[in-house]
Amino acid sequence: MRWYPRGYGGTRRDPDRVKQDGWHEHGLLAVSIDDPRLTWPEQELVRQLGEKLYGPRIVPREMANG
Numbered sequence: 001m002r003w004y005p006r007g008y009g010g011t012r013r014d015p016d017r018v019k020q021d022g023w024h025e026h027g028l029l030a031v032s033i034d035d036p037r038l039t040w041p042e043q044e045l046v047r048q049l050g051e052k053l054y055g056p057r058i059v060p061r062e063m064a065n066g
Helices: 015-026 040-054
Strands: none
Touching: none
8 A cells, every 4th residue: 555645646737627717716827838729829829928928939050060
């Protein structure tokens, strides 16, 4: 028999369920720009909101050879 501390046992919720619960319980929205369920205008709106609230994204640059 294994004993787990409270909150550490049982099954894990999948990430979409965590996002859904966050929206329903706290009014928090976690959205990926690349979510295939979003249309292009919706993706653009998410990008614009993110830039307005948090600034532009840092896009990793390719490393130069040599």
